[in-house]
Amino acid sequence: MKNREIADLFTQMADLMEILGQDSFRVNSYRKAARIVGELARPIEDLAAAGELTTLPGIGKSTAQKIEAYLKTGSLTQLEELKAQAPEGLLDLLRLSGLGPKTAMRLWKEAGITSLQDLQQAFEKQDERLALVHGLGPKKMRQLWESLMFIQSAGSRVRLGDADAVMADLVASVAAANDGGRVVPAGSFRRGRETVGDLDLLAEADAQRAEQVVHAFTAASNVRKVIAAGPTKASVQLAGGLQVDLRVVPADSFGSALAYFTGSKSHNVRLREIALKKGLKLNEYGLFEGERRLAGRDEESIYEVLGLPFIEPELREDAGEIEAARAGALPRLVRLDDIRADFHMHTVASDGACTIDEMIQACRKRGYRCMAICDHSASEVQANGLKADRLLQHVRDIRQAAKACKDITVLAGSEVDILKDGSLDYDDSVLAELDFVVASCHSHLSMAAPEATPRIIRAIEHRYVNCIGHPSARLINARAGMEIDIARIAQAAAANDVALEINAHYMRLDLRDTHVRAAVQAGARIVINSDAHNTEELSVMRFGVTTARRGWATPDDVINTWPVKKIRQFLARKR
DNA sequence: GCCGTTTTCGGCCCGACTGTTTTCAGTCG
Structure with missing residues (x-):
């Protein structure tokens, strides 16, 4: 079964295309294809053999041909062509937090740095080439250095059960500072994914109280480092290396913010599209018709105004749940x-x-x-x-x-x-x-x-x-x-x-x-x-x-x- | 590259924070 393998190839293609500054919509379509193939339960070989690849959402004629060619030959011409245009080591640079495709491109073009190893050596030798890179000031340099040290020491995603214990403590710390306002987990943790890359936490508080909530969060006992902290948003790194993001929103927006930060990203995109077609705008502050807020206090109201029944967080992966909701065919999930x-x-x-x-x-x-x-x-x-x-x-x-x-x-x-x-x-x-x-x-x-x-x-x-x-x-x-x-x-x-x-x-x-x-x-x-x-x-x-x-x-x-x-x-x- | 209850072309989600700028690009979620 080569599903994972092919998903990784498409992700590589998307990353390389992004570094090379190619059309972002094409980049996104490869990312979507990677996700669809990666999450597929059936072997992709079977679908290919049956000529059914294009029945998958997000897989069109062109992507299907690439999959078939890869299964047949074991290589992907388009990926090889991309690799010829940009050094492969650049992909590893994207693993650094705070470093995206634009900076990767600049490190390469302006300083000749094409891998994590190059970057580390440049830092260690205090290479003057780094100073030539546009947009790389002292703070950004420091952030990249710390991130470099971090990925060398830290492992991969955190298992749900391990995250569960951490989350319980954090919720308690933040809730204690929030005078009874709601404090709930969001993100992939709430969707119940088997591992999480980071944790997301949402708190309900007015502007006055938001500051003390953010402070309680950044001051929680197992926080090792505060990555960012504004009036309504903060990110910290815990002692174990796990990153946690907090957002604070007023009660009127709590439901829309919860939906927004629970994701998945692709589920949210679908909801926004539905909103747009109805002439509405959906963001973390609510569902709006012009300036007028139609929904936002709770998640149920968002789905209702969009004409959908409530969709449980565990289903929000854009894996058919929107279609099932429209058809009234959502399952009554086991509890x-x-x-x-x-x-x-x-x-x-x-x-x-x-x-x-x-x-x-x-x-x-x-x-x-x-x-x-x-x-x-x-x-x-x-x-x-x-x-x-x-x-x-x-x-x-x-x-x-x-x-x-x-x-x-x-x-x-x-x-x-x-x-x-x-x-x-x-x-x-x-x-x-x-x-x-x-x-x-x-x-x-x-x-x-x-x-x-x-x-x-x-x-x-x-x-x-x-x-x-x-x-x-x-x-x-x-x-x-x-x-x-x-x-x-x-x-x-x-x-x-x-x-x-x-x-x-x-x-x-x-x-x-x-x-x-x-x-x-x-x-x-x-x-x-x-x-x-x-x-x-x-x-x-x-x-x-x-x-x-x-x-x-x-x-x-x-x-x-x-x-x-x-x-x-x-x-x-x-x- | 994909897709269609504005369909075969022309769109494709949106806001917060940071650091580097000199009015904003990049990154992230």
């Missing part, structure tokens, strides 16, 4: 309070930290009516996986503990390894003793799609398998995991009454959002599991729900929301 079950958690029997009873009590406290305990199977030696005899004893222990709790159905299960060839880690006679089987890959994780997909499908077709755990086995920011053909896997799952897991741990979120959407479209059932190794970790369920929402999943799609009777019927269909 955390719909969740009444968790089917994947570990105990001290394998590598968990809590006992069966402790996990049961914690699930009861969360209001669940059904749960499954699924410890590791024999092959997971490092995780103290259970050999068959220990598993059978463990099953008896779970059933014994379950008897004491009438208000929750406790299923005895296992997280069984899917071996390299797609077979399972226990014999059928052992699996037959279990109520719930999660089958997961824990080894041979660098498999490409042609091997990985049949491996997983073989497990799906297995008589005793109820669920495929973390299907790609990726770890965000740490391991790419297996390439999987989600369309084929979802089709097999739907046909075999197997649920596909969204592993809710924020390191995994696997299935990822685009996979969930493809799975739901193919009619597969989704199960959201915490994979908790202690009672505390049951709370990661919320990240899984967010991912399910980003995948357009409804309560009906997600078996965790079902009554126990319906869950039992689903499991019984397997055998």
Whole structure:
């Protein structure tokens, strides 16, 4: 699957074209194409083979031809031509904050600097060529130097779960200075993306109070550096390197500002276009007809005046949500309070930290009516996986503990390894003793799609398998995991009454959002599991729900929301 | 380069902050 690869090529083209000062609308169209291809769940090869590339929004004849040529030849002539016109190292310069295409061009043309390395050397030698670059004063130089040092020490985007803890503290700090005015997260964090590049925070305050709100923000305990601070807007860098932007707006504009700063950028562009067609103007201060404000206090009013139902933040990616809204076809997304079950958690029997009873009590406290305990199977030696005899004893222990709790159905299960060839880690006679089987890959994780997909499908077709755990086995920011053909896997799952897991741990979120959407479209059932190794970790369920929402999943799609009777019927269909 | 309820050409979202200017360009979101 070359989706990511091709998306990166288009991004490179857009960056180079921008540096070369080419038409900005063409640049944007390449950026859009990169986004569309990058977020596609189906392999781009399949669409190309079927001649369906131009059915994608933002992909026209010309872009389709480039994709087809690249798939055929492995290179992209237009990109090579651009690279011949500008040194490739210039692209890296764009990673510096405060340095855009114009400055990159000037560094090259006016000082002969064409890479991060060149720039660093020029700084270190206090090269006089730098003084020749128009628009580069002492402050800008200092900013670029700091940014250069930063990208050398900092990593990539921050995982949603890590950002979540930081965000909670910041909201508390700012809210304490805002006399009850609203303080809420916006940006990709609010949309629930699996990683965030920065954090956005919005506060409601009048002009008088705005100053103290901005001050409370820039003075928050974990702020390392104040990047910018005006009367209504400020940016800081936290100790961990994460950048946070705050905007302060009056109550009348709070809703429009929230919509604006939640994005995504492309969703906003669509909203503005709709506004324009109605002769209106939409910005962060409201929706206006001439000077008259028609909406802005809350998000709902913006959508309403634009003639649309409210669109949930998780859907705002310009991935069909506007069209669905117009057609009245938006899904009723699953919510955390719909969740009444968790089917994947570990105990001290394998590598968990809590006992069966402790996990049961914690699930009861969360209001669940059904749960499954699924410890590791024999092959997971490092995780103290259970050999068959220990598993059978463990099953008896779970059933014994379950008897004491009438208000929750406790299923005895296992997280069984899917071996390299797609077979399972226990014999059928052992699996037959279990109520719930999660089958997961824990080894041979660098498999490409042609091997990985049949491996997983073989497990799906297995008589005793109820669920495929973390299907790609990726770890965000740490391991790419297996390439999987989600369309084929979802089709097999739907046909075999197997649920596909969204592993809710924020390191995994696997299935990822685009996979969930493809799975739901193919009619597969989704199960959201915490994979908790202690009672505390049951709370990661919320990240899984967010991912399910980003995948357009409804309560009906997600078996965790079902009554126990319906869950039992689903499991019984397997055998 | 894409696209169409003003369609095959002519548009394509808009404002805040900074640093360098000498009235504004560049960057960012």
